[in-house]
Amino acid sequence: MRVTRTLRATAGAALTGALLLAASGTASADQVRVGQWPLEAFGAKDLWKQATGKGITVAVLDSGFRETHQDLKGKFGAGPDWGPAVQAENAKNAKSKKEDVRDHGTAMAGIIAGHGHGPGGSQGVKGLAPDAKILPVPEYKNSGQATRWAVDHGADVINMSYSEDKMADTCESIHYAVEKGVVVVAGAGNDGWSKKSYPVGCPGAIGVGSVDQTGEASSYNNYNSDMDVLAPGERVPVAMAKSDSDYRTADGSSAASAYVSAAAALLKEKFPDLTPGQIANRLVKTAGLSQAEKGKNLKLPDEHYGWGYIQPGPALRKDIPAGPAAGPLAMPKGKAPQQAVVPGADKGQDPDPPMGAKDKLMLYGGIGVGVLLVVGVVITVMAIVRRRREMAASRSWG
CATH class of the missing domain: 1.20.5 (Single alpha-helices involved in coiled-coils or other helix-helix interfaces)
Known part of the structure; x- marks a missing residue:
């Protein structure tokens, strides 16, 4: 099922916009691992010989989280306390919605760092970076403040699987994160239009769209110059919040963004000295296109495909020059990107430089x-x- 609508956040919810994933069916725990085609496509077992996300913290800015889910128990750090007024408002919103407001955040956390359950964690949702920690940042009205909180509390990567109207501090907070060495990943959206949206439209964020099992871009992806890469986002089994053993199959750029955040966590573990732009550079330099898309002779980056779909294996293994500190990430006009921490990386000594x-x-x-x-x-x-x-x-x- 291809979803052309987003799952709208309730009025007054944090992130005040559209969460970019829609549930498309229930799944049992036994079906979940078999159905996790992205892990098979990425060659996850070989990837985990290179990196598992150990020592890396991924902040998930989202609607809420079921921290007791059997595939996620023990994965969460301590999130923020926004105070009793916000908690009361969230509780009110939860009662007014048919779905659990924790569904979306639980799903994203599982894609990134789920450990599964059963013998050897062989059942349920396994994340692409299974040893990463999740820093849960539940809904709050000011996403800029949430971003800054995540940066100041140890995030290495920030996942933003939502869209919202641009607020006063939306882009400034993302630049703050990048300046501090934090990789920021944002979903492109699922409306199939070219309108600019946020936070994906902010300089410094890696913009992500969805791709199906054949490697073709999903028809519902929003498209414009903010699209950087694609990742799995169709028929993805995810953990949900109705119970500790709740699962669905879902579509959307939310799932795709979570996979890119997980890939960034693997790269941060293996290449801790690289800037966010240089992490993005490795994803861009190893991105792929389907045979159908290769035949179109696209001029990359393309507004529908970006640089192509991520390939975490080559991104981890290939000998790729670090390149400039900003990598393929545009930076706010008049502001310098974070200085490179790899000697010579800011000299532009890359024979095949990325955009920018x-x-x-x-x-x-x-x-x-x-x-x-x-x-x-x-x-x-x-x-x-x-x-x-x-x-x-x-x-x-x-």
Whole structure:
């Protein structure tokens, strides 16, 4: 089932917009692991030999969480306390909705860091970064404040599977996160339109759309220049909140964003010194396209496909120059990106630079040529002066 609508958040809920996942059917625990096609597609067992997300904290800004779910118990850190007024409002909203307001956040947490259950965790939802920790940041009216709270409380990656109207601090808080070395991932949305939305529209955020089992972009993806990469987002089994053993099958860019957040957690574990832009660079440089999309001779990045769907295995294994600190991430005008922490990474020493870096390389190249020209002129002038002096000296000696 392809969903063209978003699951709307209740009035007054935090993140005050659209959560980007819609449930499309129930599933039993036994069906869940078999149905987790993204893990098979990513070659998760081999991935986990490289990294599992150990030592990495992923903040999930969402509607709420069932922390006692059998596939997530023990995965959560301590979230914020927004105070009794907000808690009362959330409780009121929960009663007015048919679905549990914790469904969406529970689903995202499971995709990122679920550990499953049963013998060896062989049943239920297993996350792409199963050893990562989840920092739960439940609904709050000011997403900017929620973002800053997550940064200040140890987040390495922030997952934003929602859309909202742009608030005063929406983009500023994301830039704050990136400046602090935190990777920010945001869903593109499921309305099938080209309108700009937030937080995906903020500079510094990795914009994510959905892809199906064949590697083709989902028809419901929103599309514009904010699209960076694609990830699995159709018929994805997820943990839900009705009970500790509740599951559904869901579609949407929310699930896709959670997979990208998990992939970022794996990369942060293996490459702890890379900036958020350099983490994005590894995802971009190893992204793929379906055979059908390759035949279209797309000029990447494309507004529908970005750079293509993520491939965490190559992103972890390939020898890829760190590249500029900003990587493929646009930064707010007049503000410098976080400085590179890898020696030489901010020099643009990447033979195949991502978007945003080519202009920098051209600038460096122009400076280099200019320096060479100046040096050449100086040497020529010195040679002429020296020759004239030698000629004058020969005349006086004769």
